[in-house]
Amino acid sequence: MKYIEAELDIIAFDAMDVITTRGLTDGGEGNGEEDDFGELFG
């Protein structure tokens, strides 16, 4: 499990594409949630 966690950590991302999106209560496509650091903690 240590190996798997480390492996995920080093996969940096440059795309926010979602192959398939399903909702807990409502499906549909999306890119995950995102917020601006300054608005949250600035």
Added chain:
Amino acid sequence: MVKYTYYNADTDEELAGAPSAIGNYKVEVYADGGSNYYSRTQEATYSILNPIDENGMADVEVFKDNDVIPEAEGKTFAGWFTDSTCTTPYTGDSGEAYAKFVDNKVLTVKSQISNGTTKNSAKTSIRFINSLDSLNYKNVGLKVTFNGNTIDKPFTKVHSSLIANGKKVDPSVFSKESHYLGAYTIKNIPNSAFYSKFTVTPYYTTQDGTVVEGTPNTFTIANMIK
């Protein structure tokens, strides 16, 4: 005369009376001998155990009334259900139901930073990812603490997979029981915050309304830069 005094065995806090909630306890029994016998104090510890039977059923009221979340070794509670396969949620506050549990690794959180981030980058983004075994929850979310401030980010959309740097991230990186991923990105993090900690606690709300928190994890962007 015999006097019973009850304590929480974990904190040594004295209780008002005999406890009924699940937990570890100590009882102190004082027997007053009067004029003919010695007085004596005796202690004993005991536990009130998780009252879930071998079939996974329990009296829901015992847990709801005591505000206790069911526990199992290496597992996380995932809601009450009417059937043993845990497909139909049970939303009553009393009566018997099946307690569903998932692998502890399901309700955990991992992170990624933007590709190409260096310790000299002016800004970056961090993406927190958690997992779920199914869609059978009211919501899922993350509590993110940074410099003593905590934000609560609930969401209702989850994903069967994500793309990271051209590679597919499958839910199974969390647990073989994981089938969906939640993703939350915080953008435009200034370089001055690269050495500060983000502490992230994943949670979900079961269909019966129980909020279950998973294992917190702490991330520092500087430590994630390779």
